[in-house]
Amino acid sequence: MNRIEKLFASQPSGNLNVYFTAGFPGVGDTRRILSVLQESGADLVEIGMPYSDPVADGETIQLSNQQALENGMTVRLLLEQLEGMREDGITLPVLLMGYINPVIQFGIERFCEKCAEVGVDGLILPDMPMDVYLNEYKAIFEKYGLLNIFLVTPQTSEARIRQIDQVSSGFIYTVSSASVTGSQSGVSDNMEAYFERIDAMNLRNPRLIGFGIKDNVTFEKACRYAQGAIIGSAFIRVLQESQDLGTDIPDFIHSVKANNHAGIDV
Amino acid sequence: MEVLEENISFQVDENGYYGQFGGAFVPEMLHPNVEELRTRYLDIMADPGFQAEFNGLLRHYVGRPTPLYLAKRLSEKFGTTIYLKREDLCHTGAHKVNNTIGQILLAQRLGKKRIVAETGAGQHGVATATVCALMGVECIVYMGELDIERQAPNVARMKMLGAEVRPATCGSKTLKDATNEAMRHWINNPADTHYIIGSVVGPHPYPDMVTRFQSVISAEMKTQLKEQTGNSNPDFVVACVGGGSNAAGAFYHYLDEPSVQLIAVEAAGQGVDSGHSAATTALGKPGVLHGSRTILMQTEDGQVVEPYSLSAGLDYPGIGPVHAHLFQTGRARFLSATDDEALKASFELARIEGIIPALETSHALAILDRIGAGKDDVVVAGYLYEVSLIGCQLSVIRFFNSLIQN
Numbered sequence: 001m002n003r004i005e006k007l008f009a010s011q012p013s014g015n016l017n018v019y020f021t022a023g024f025p026g027v028g029d030t031r032r033i034l035s036v037l038q039e040s041g042a043d044l045v046e047i048g049m050p051y052s053d054p055v056a057d058g059e060t061i062q063l064s065n066q067q068a069l070e071n072g073m074t075v076r077l078l079l080e081q082l083e084g085m086r087e088d089g090i091t092l093p094v095l096l097m098g099y100i101n102p103v104i105q106f107g108i109e110r111f112c113e114k115c116a117e118v119g120v121d122g123l124i125l126p127d128m129p130m131d132v133y134l135n136e137y138k139a140i141f142e143k144y145g146l147l148n149i150f151l152v153t154p155q156t157s158e159a160r161i162r163q164i165d166q167v168s169s170g171f172i173y174t175v176s177s178a179s180v181t182g183s184q185s186g187v188s189d190n191m192e193a194y195f196e197r198i199d200a201m202n203l204r205n206p207r208l209i210g211f212g213i214k215d216n217v218t219f220e221k222a223c224r225y226a227q228g229a230i231i232g233s234a235f236i237r238v239l240q241e242s243q244d245l246g247t248d249i250p251d252f253i254h255s256v257k258a259n260n261h262a263g264i265d266v
Numbered sequence: 267m268e269v270l271e272e273n274i275s276f277q278v279d280e281n282g283y284y285g286q287f288g289g290a291f292v293p294e295m296l297h298p299n300v301e302e303l304r305t306r307y308l309d310i311m312a313d314p315g316f317q318a319e320f321n322g323l324l325r326h327y328v329g330r331p332t333p334l335y336l337a338k339r340l341s342e343k344f345g346t347t348i349y350l351k352r353e354d355l356c357h358t359g360a361h362k363v364n365n366t367i368g369q370i371l372l373a374q375r376l377g378k379k380r381i382v383a384e385t386g387a388g389q390h391g392v393a394t395a396t397v398c399a400l401m402g403v404e405c406i407v408y409m410g411e412l413d414i415e416r417q418a419p420n421v422a423r424m425k426m427l428g429a430e431v432r433p434a435t436c437g438s439k440t441l442k443d444a445t446n447e448a449m450r451h452w453i454n455n456p457a458d459t460h461y462i463i464g465s466v467v468g469p470h471p472y473p474d475m476v477t478r479f480q481s482v483i484s485a486e487m488k489t490q491l492k493e494q495t496g497n498s499n500p501d502f503v504v505a506c507v508g509g510g511s512n513a514a515g516a517f518y519h520y521l522d523e524p525s526v527q528l529i530a531v532e533a534a535g536q537g538v539d540s541g542h543s544a545a546t547t548a549l550g551k552p553g554v555l556h557g558s559r560t561i562l563m564q565t566e567d568g569q570v571v572e573p574y575s576l577s578a579g580l581d582y583p584g585i586g587p588v589h590a591h592l593f594q595t596g597r598a599r600f601l602s603a604t605d606d607e608a609l610k611a612s613f614e615l616a617r618i619e620g621i622i623p624a625l626e627t628s629h630a631l632a633i634l635d636r637i638g639a640g641k642d643d644v645v646v647a648g649y650l651y652e653v654s655l656i657g658c659q660l661s662v663i664r665f666f667n668s669l670i671q672n
């Protein structure tokens with residue numbers, strides 16, 4: 001069983017998935033942030049592969065991408081940095097997230113092979129069309145044991161959600177609102193109605209809610225309707241302002257997960 | 267002339283591809299909008315009511331058909347027969363309006379209340395602001411900060427037409443970045459907004475839809491050439507390529523006529539190998555940009571390279587997927603012209619034909635001596651816009667001043 005599947009099997013609620021951009025704030029910070037996140041109680045992590053034109057991202061993540069690229073981060077360097085992470089005690093599920101062009105240029109098969117080698121568990125490539133995945137990439141992803149995570153949004157039709165549920169594994173990334181990342185809208189009543197609607201669909205896959213999750217209140221709300229939630233921009237802002245990652249990261253993660261009874265099905 | 271394989275199709279296939287290029291590489295947030303467009307655009311466009319309204323507006327509002335003008339002195343200079351398709355005489359001064367008329371009518375039929383668009387030179391922004399004013403629809407145009415400066419007269423026109431112009435401040439602050447911002451805006455406003463893309467780029471069905479709206483250019487060329495020369499096919503069709511909408515429209519009805527050589531001209535900027543260029547096919551590789559698989563300028567790591575051209579309308583690191591396919595199959599020849607060559611060509615045309623061309627078009631004019639056209643050949647080039655309408659492009663003014671000073 002893949003680490004992502006194991007996590008949801010053993011801990012079906014309250015999971016915190018943290019996104020950070022590889023190579024940000026410093027090019028060499030990737031592994032350190034990963035370790036500190038694990039120690040601080042993150043349940044899974046999503047490492048962003050920076051891209052020059054991140055159209056689905058708001059300003060915070062755009063700037064972290066730009067900074068990471070200026071720092072010299074590349075797909076190749078990231079995969080090198082992740083080498084040996086499992087041997088060094090990283091046990092939480094690790095996903096790579098990014099736009100598809102850098103992955104295509106690296107070579108899909110070579111990329112998947114490297115991901116498997118270093119111990120990556122899943123991929124989130126938001127601009128990869130489903131038909132391209134099914135016709136060209138699925139077999140390769142599966143060969144290397146990589147789970148492919150799809151997104152659904154408030155605009156996604158019920159039929160398409162069912163289809164996504166059929167062809168995904170790991171979890172479904174439930175985008176909370178019609179927006180790019182980093183929207184400040186919080187979790188509105190509208191969103192709660194949408195979360196309830198999806199919750200009531202009894203999908204095969206667990207769901208994590210992302211976009212607009214930024215603190216304990218929003219995290220707890222999201223956890224009521226799904227198996228956990230994803231924090232991105234809010235964590236990037238912590239990294240941006242941090243003087244000391246070793247204390248600022250745990251402080252933030254603890255504050256988000258305060259009162260959270262991870263592993264206990266509430 | 268290269269021998270083409272017989273069975274190559276230059277039309278988009280049912281999955282939205284031109285050969286290996288095209289598709290809809292969009293995040294899920296855009297999927298419902300793009301899917302709605304994909305499932306409805308052909309039916310809407312085929313509807314007789316739509317056709318009547320579209321053709322009526324092209325005729326009475328845009329002023330089509332635009333003239334096909336035999337440029338005698340230009341022909342003499344190049345020792346061949348050159349016709350200019352006068353898209354500059356379209357309302358708003360460029361071919362861009364053919365597409366915006368089509369898309370605003372489509373947006374209305376999709377029940378959309380607002381329009382977002384990107385613009386480089388500002389011509390597409392003006393054409394979009396124009397049709398929004400015509401239809402009483404709210405209009406937001408994203409434009410790179412650098413382009414806002416170098417195309418200031420078009421910014422003023424957009425504002426006068428009631429559009430809101432928002433600067434794109436990231437990256438190279440040009441067309442690519444304006445396109446990113448327009449896409450983000452659409453992600454944030456999916457229900458009531460239609461995105462009017464200004465070229466044959468973006469996810470399927472945009473490249474095909476925009477090509478169809480622009481195909482009126484070559485439809486008219488066929489009729490006009492037949493009238494004027496007795497033959498509806500020229501030997502060469504030459505057009506500049508930013509994203510490639512004017513070229514796609516000019517090539518469309520000649521794609522399956524192998525005797526017609528199609529020449530696409532990209533912007534070499536300061537020179538193809540200068541590090542300051544927008545010559546996509548010379549410098550790019552296959553990949554994904556703005557929702558389609560195409561050829562784009564990129565680093566080894568797949569990061570999009572910031573292009574450069576003096577001409578804001580050609581300052582784009584990709585080309586539409588149809589052009590990537592035409593390039594790869596050899597159906598079209600891709601050449602490039604530098605800033606200086608384009609500027610010289612624009613002054614030359616102004617002096618010998620009394621037509622001031624757009625800097626974009628000037629790239630197509632700059633390579634006329636390189637295509638191998640002989641004295642019996644007929645060449646159609648053009649897509650000009652009359653800058654005197656709007657004052658002058660700042661870059662041209664600067665160049666002109668430097669000429670006078672030297």
Ligand SMILES: Cc1ncc(COP(=O)(O)O)c(C=O)c1O
Nearest residue numbers: 387389465508509510511512579
């Ligand atoms: C007059 C003119 N020609 C050409 C272009 C380039 O666009 P495309 O390649 O889509 O025709 C522009 C773009 O602004 C333009 O204004």
